[in-house]
Amino acid sequence: xxxxxxxxxxxxxxxxxxxxxxxxxxxxxxxxxxxxxxxxxxxxxxxxxxxxxxxxxxxxxxxxxxxxxxxxxxxxxxxxxxxxxxxxxxxxxxxxxxxxxxxxxxxxxxxxxxxxxxxxxxxxxxxxxxxxxxxxxxxxxxxxxxxxxxxxxxxxxxxxxxxxxxxxxxxxxxxxxxxxxxxxxxxxxxxxxxxxxxx
Numbered sequence: 507x508x509x510x511x512x513x514x515x516x517x518x519x520x521x522x523x524x525x526x527x528x529x530x531x532x533x534x535x536x537x538x539x540x541x542x543x544x545x546x547x548x549x550x551x552x553x554x555x556x557x558x559x560x561x562x563x564x565x566x567x568x569x570x571x572x573x574x575x576x577x578x579x580x581x582x583x584x585x586x587x588x589x590x591x592x593x594x595x596x597x598x599x600x601x602x603x604x605x606x607x608x609x610x611x612x613x614x615x616x617x618x619x620x621x622x623x624x625x626x627x628x629x630x631x632x633x634x635x636x637x638x639x640x641x642x643x644x645x646x647x648x649x650x651x652x653x654x655x656x657x658x659x660x661x662x663x664x665x666x667x668x669x670x671x672x673x674x675x676x677x678x679x680x681x682x683x684x685x686x687x688x689x690x691x692x693x694x695x696x697x698x699x700x701x702x703x704x705x
Contacts, residue, residue, distance in 0.1 A: 507531075507532060507533065507534050508532055508533050508534070508554045508555060508607060508608065508611045509533075509534045509536050509552065509553045509554045509555075510524075510527060510533050510534065510535050510536065510553060510554065510555050510556075510557060510607060511535075511536055511537040511538070511539070511553040511555075511556050511557070512524050512535070512537070512538045512539070512556070512557045512558075512559060513539055513540075513556055513557070513558045513559070513561065513566075513567075514538070514539070514540060514558070514559035514560055514561070515540075515559065515560035515561055516559070516560055517538065517540055519559055519560065519596075520538050520557075520559045521538055523557070523559060523576075523600060523603065524538050526600035527557075527600055527603065527604060527607075530600075530604055532604070532608065533604065533607065536553055537553065553571050554571055554572075554611045555571055555572050555573070555574060555607045555610045555611050556570065556571055556572070556573045556574070556589075557573070557574045557575075557576065557603065557607065558573055558574070558575045558576065558577070559576045559596070560576065560577065560596060561575065561577065562577065562579060563575060563577060563579055563590065563593065566589070566590060567589070568589060569589060570589055571589065572589055572590075572591040572610040572611065572613065573589045573590045573591060573610070574591060574592045574594065574603060574606045574607055574610050574616075575590055575592065575593045575594070576593075576594050576595070576596050576598060576603065577593055577594075577595075577596065578595055578596050579593070591606070591609065591610035591613075591614065591615050591616060592606040592609065592610060592615070592616035592617075593621070594606055594616075594618065595618075642684050643681065643684055643685075643702065646667075646677060647677055647680055647681050647684070648702060649667070650663055650667075650674070650677040650678060650681060651681050651693065651694070651697050651702060651703060652697075652703055652704070653666065654678065654681070654690050654693060654694050655694045655697065655698070655703045660674045660675050660678060661674070663677075663678075678690065681693050685697065
């Protein structure tokens with residue numbers, strides 16, 4: 507059974523949600539408290555998950571058990587920060603909140619469909635932290651990177667592509683430079699992490 511505490515800006519909404527969640531035998535509602543910025547949130551019983559209702563994300567206690575936040579505040583970063591494992595709209599159903607609680611209790615992060623779509627779009631359109639863009643590698647360099655992943659040496663790459671050993675070596679050097687890798691193995695690992703090399 508997952509022990510849940512609710513922390514709310516408005517107790518009426520939190521108590522209504524607590525009543526709905528209490529009908530699910532997977533949850534034990536151990537506390538419902540109003541949010542008090544001057545006090546530390548300390549439920550009387552040990553809890554597995556906190557559900558915050560109507561609090562701004564920066565009002566949510568850091569640390570402690572995982573948090574499922576109900577707020578109409580847009581997410582500006584992914585993955586979710588600190589203890590927050592999900593940010594659902596205030597209009598989320600008890601079933602949706604329950605699913606997020608179960609995920610949070612299992613140390614998973616929950617994204618709504620629109621949050622996931624927004625995050626994926628921002629990743630596709632922006633630079634990665636190290637300044638690398640997906641479009642940086644040419645089609646030929648992508649081909650060579652995949653051959654590196656298959657363990658081919660420069661001479662084997664040259665033979666398969668019908669190019670000189672020197673040209674194959676040049677392509678490998680370009681890949682290492684563009685991926686900021688110090689070795690062929692590191693370039694392959696980076697390529698796999700970024701979806702450039704099929705796993």
